[in-house]
Amino acid sequence: MAGRANHRVLLAAAVVCAAAMCGLAPAAVRAAEGDPLRPSVAVNFPIASDVRLAGDVKQTRFILDLDRNIQFRAFALADPYRVVVDLPQVTFQLAAGAGTTGRGLIKAFRYGLVMPGGSRIVFDLAGPAKIEKSYVLDAANGQPPRLVLEFEAVDRTTFVQSLAVEGRPDLRPAIGAADTVATAAVEATGTAKPAEPPDKRPVVVIDPGHGGIDNGTQASGESEKNLVLGFALALRDRVEKAGKYRVVMTRTDDTFIPLADRVRIARNQSAALLVSIHADALPRGEGDARGATIYTLSDKASDAEAERLAELENRADAIAGVNLTEEPTDVADILIDLAQRETRTFSNRFARLLKNEMKTTARMHKHPLKSAGFKVLKAPDVPSVLIELGYVSNKSDLEHLVSDNWRSRTVGSVAQAIDAFFAKRMVSAGSAN
Ligand code: ZN
Secondary structure, eight states, X not given: OTXXXXXXXXXXXXXXXXXXXXXXXXXXXHXXXXXXXXXSOOOOOOEEEEEEEEEOSSEEEEEEEESSOOOOEEEEETTTTEEEEEEEOOEEOOOTTTTXXXXXXXXXXXXXXXXXXXXXXXXXXXXXXXXXXXXXXXXXXXXXXXXXXXXXXXXXXXXXXXXXXXXXXXXXXXXHHHHHHHHHHHHHTTOOOTTSOOOOSOEEEEEEOOBTTBOOSEETTEEXXXXXXXXXXXXXXXXXXXXXXXXXXXXXXXXXXXXXXXXXXXXXXXXXXEEEEEEEOOOTTXXXXXXXXXXXXXXXXXXXXXXXXXXXXXXXXXXXXXXXXXXXXXXXXXXXXXXHHHHHHHHXXXXXHHHHHHTTTSOEEEEEEEEEOOGGGOOTTSOEEXXXXXXXXXXXXXXXXXXXXXXXXXXXXXXXXXXXXXXXXXHHHHHTO
């Protein structure tokens, strides 16, 4: 038993603080201060090389092989039942598809970066469960150091009670840090330099969907998060080159940004437009839809497919282990509703302009304009549109999505639509006086 840090955990508390809690906090602070580690400096992160699951629906064990001991903390989240394990930044070198199928109490798990300096593993549970034990084993007998988590089934009442005593403040630093990182990302784009004369150009927020631990949809080895980041960066370059707008990106690298933070970035920047970039996929056996679709916000989805998609896209936070029950509720619903009416008019106008421009370069879905309750489109004062560039599940759409030529032409058409939108806005603003 020597050298084995075995932390027994109180059954009542679903939170597990193995080793110290300090694993994440210093990294988060560094990130907020503009972490010099963040650029492409080669950093020697711990490596996770293999993963195994064992056990059954009563008790399930998760084992992660590492190249050194690490600190971690774990906590549970309800609705859906999840367990989140926060780690220092780890380089995951696991087999492709690791985590997509589970065993026993673990339905599936995901892993990846949630902020510079911080990685996370999120387990989807088959039902309420607690972490009975969690520890890091030292290397021994030719085995590498291992992170071990032992899950045990409990009833819902026990699970919910354990959340109540868990102590919410423990969770806040992780989310708070994500906030600061998002703000830092905005500043890092070089758009918020206080000393320079005020930049009066309209702000366009470009929002590449997903990122970090949240891959988005995947097909043929392509991840939505990478496809849409490539498109968004190309769009940024195109729009910036014209010099008429100030572009703010919600992310410029493979980092997870919570949906509410994407909206917050747009609002804090008093953005005149938010364009969220995604790519859809249909599950196998559910038809072969193709083409680009443009979505705006509505309380009621325009059709079943729009509803399915909004649910899927809104799941991003749950996927990354954000505590959904902690989301702030809308304060002044009536005021928001009034502001939203005008905003929606502008959003719909931009969506129509986009459709007209995009159809000249990209294949459009047979119903290219749709609406549903996308969280990322909910800024009450920022016209917001979400573009699904195509279906990664469709062979020829995917060929387009990975083609430089297609991307360049489609980026051009979106940039045209942005121009047309502002040209019209300026005219109507002028005539209103
Ligand atoms: Zn998406």
